[in-house]
Amino acid sequence: MLGRLIGVVIRNPLGVLAAAAVVGSWGAISVNAMWLQTGPHPAPFLGRDTIAGVPAKLPPARPDRQVAKIDPASAEDADRARLVAKQMELTRDLQIELARRNFYTGGIDGQYGPRTEAAIRDYERMASLADTGQPSEALLAHVRMSTLQAPPQPVPSPVRPAPGNETAIAPATPVQNGDPVAALLEQADEPAESPSVAPQQSASAPVPVPPSDTDRRIEAVQAILADLGYAPGSIDGRMSSSTKRAIEDFEVDRGMPMTGQISPKLLQELTAVSGVPLG
Known part of the structure; x- marks a missing residue:
């Protein structure tokens, strides 16, 4: 019988190999279906009622995704x-x-x-x-x-009274120097003042403000200087040393002659910077 089987293989080798492959495949499928499966078959031959008691292995549940909570107030502060x-x-x-x-x-x-x-x-x-x-x-x-260039800013004058020492020092007279004769000659040479002729004001001198409007205008200037950060002191309508110093600082910053007085030029500059009309 063995010799007959060997003869069949020799005469038809391809057919024998095909038959062996088919038998091997069926055997592998049978072993996999009966012993190697870890869970129930999706379409079993015996029905689902039969395999209802067989525990199934399900994939592990994934943890829920957590979304970070953002405080609206914190987000607004960060944006600001x-x-x-x-x-x-x-x-x-x-x-x-x-x-x-x-x-x-x-x-x-x-x-x-x-x-x-x-x-x-x-x-x-x-x-x-x-x-x-x-x-x-x-x-x-x-x-x-741009290629625009402004003229160099003027340097503030170093001759400036220190805070709390703003009293002007009168020039020395010949009497103070011990020469009374020269003092008498100087007084004789001075022209007498005419009561009917008023002295002419220079163009750069501040124009005096009427007494009725003095306190009110000074108070308005003090308020604007305070808003601009120049610290004029109390807003009381009085020309104090702090108010004068604030006006001087503003004049220096704007490239104006440093006078420390309320003048039309000062009122014009304050109006241009603050937008508050000062008539």
Whole structure:
């Protein structure tokens, strides 16, 4: 019989191999279906009622995805902080560019104040732009591309009375120098004052304000200087040393002659900077 089987294989080798492959495949399928499956078959021959008691292995459950909760107030504060930082950076870049062109003489700190506003307005007027006094990206780009140059800012005079010592010192007379004869000669040479002819005021001297409006106008000037950050002291309508010093600081910042007095030029500059009319 073995010899007959060997003869069949020799005569028809392909058929024998095909039959062996079929038998091997059926055997592997049977072993897998009966012993190697870990769960019930989706379409069993015996029905689902028969295998209802067989426990099935299900995939492990995935943990629920948790979404981080964001406090609306915190998000608003963060957005506001980013906007403030961006605005300060823009103001600082604008201060640098304006300082290079002699429009700005304050500190490069990114803080928007009266000096920065005045520098922006001066540049906008010289460049024939809209007078806004506000920093912006468009203005920064315009300044960087512009070739405008402002005249150098005047340096404040070093001859300035110290706080609390503003009393003017009278010039020495010949009497103080011990020469009474020269004093008498000087008095004789002085022309007598005519009561009917008033002395002519110089063009640069401050125009006196009527007494009825003095307190009210000084109070308005003090209020505007306080809003601009010049610390004029109490807003009481009195020309105190603090008010005079605040006027001098404003005049120096605006490139005006330092007088410390209320003059039409001062009122005009305060009106231009603050927008409050001072008639």
